[in-house]
Amino acid sequence: MGxxxxxxxxRWQGHRTGWDLGGAHECLVPLLxxxxxxxxxxxxxxxxxxxxxxPGCGRAHDGAAIVSRSIPLPPSLAARQIEVMATDFAxxxxxxxxxxxxxxxxxxxxxxxxxxxxxxxxxxxxxxxVVFDRAMLCALRPDLRPAYLRACHDRLAPxxxxxxxxxxxxxxxxxxxxxxxxxxxxxxxxxxxxxxxHHFRLLAAEKVxxxxxxxxxxxxxxxxxxxxxxxxKILTG
Numbered sequence: 620m621g622x623x624x625x626x627x628x629x630r631w632q633g634h635r636t637g638w639d640l641g642g643a644h645e646c647l648v649p650l651l652x653x654x655x656x657x658x659x660x661x662x663x664x665x666x667x668x669x670x671x672x673x674p675g676c677g678r679a680h681d682g683a684a685i686v687s688r689s690i691p692l693p694p695s696l697a698a699r700q701i702e703v704m705a706t707d708f709a710x711x712x713x714x715x716x717x718x719x720x721x722x723x724x725x726x727x728x729x730x731x732x733x734x735x736x737x738x739x740x741x742x743x744x745x746x747x748x749v750v751f752d753r754a755m756l757c758a759l760r761p762d763l764r765p766a767y768l769r770a771c772h773d774r775l776a777p778x779x780x781x782x783x784x785x786x787x788x789x790x791x792x793x794x795x796x797x798x799x800x801x802x803x804x805x806x807x808x809x810x811x812x813x814x815x816x817h818h819f820r821l822l823a824a825e826k827v828x829x830x831x832x833x834x835x836x837x838x839x840x841x842x843x844x845x846x847x848x849x850x851x852k853i854l855t856g
Contacts, residue, residue, distance in 0.1 A: 674735035675755035686727030
């Protein structure tokens with residue numbers, strides 16, 4: 620049985636990357652607006668750069684759009700220096716990203732092959748102020764999500780923000796029967812419980828109906844979570 624990495628590498632090697640939109644996600648701008656509305660961006664990491672970690676980045680369209688400012692940013696974000704570390708555990712994805720956005724490396728965008736679920740290197744612990752989850756959470760099987768969220772929390776500085784675009788309703792088809800994936804559906808109620816279990820507090824959420832006819836994803840959400848301090852375990856006996 621192949622690993623999760625094998626699965627995604629085979630997709631890239633076979634040029635089966637239908638999730639790639641060819642540019643930044645259409646919900647990125649409204650998600651950043653919601654982020655700016657509910658979070659004090661000016662205080663995150665100030666006075667240094669705002670550091671964003673973008674796991675499962677694929678061709679890194681979203682990270683590139685942010686650092687190049689090819690999309691409109693809210694004023695509180697536009698006023699900040701921004702650095703994005705975009706990672707994927709498929710080397711083919713990072714190679715494809717470098718082909719398109721290599722001119723941005725060293726100018727705010729860094730690209731790396733990395734398993735976002737693995738133990739976090741010391742140099743990355745509490746390094747980032749924002750995790751941007753474009754689809755990583757819903758690309759992973761539910762049993763793999765806890766390790767991923769633990770690693771995300773470890774990467775975030777205290778009070779850091781987890782931005783995500785979860786797939787809250789996916790159409791069932793013969794090729795994608797109920798419960799199958801990827802992508803994997805997650806309801807807002809289940810997402811909020813999952814995130815709370817891994818020390819994240821929901822700040823804001825907005826439903827988005829997907830109207831593209833070429834996708835089984837019918838509903839997404841704009842979500843903003845804040846990392847909260849881990850509760851200490853109380854030993855008894």
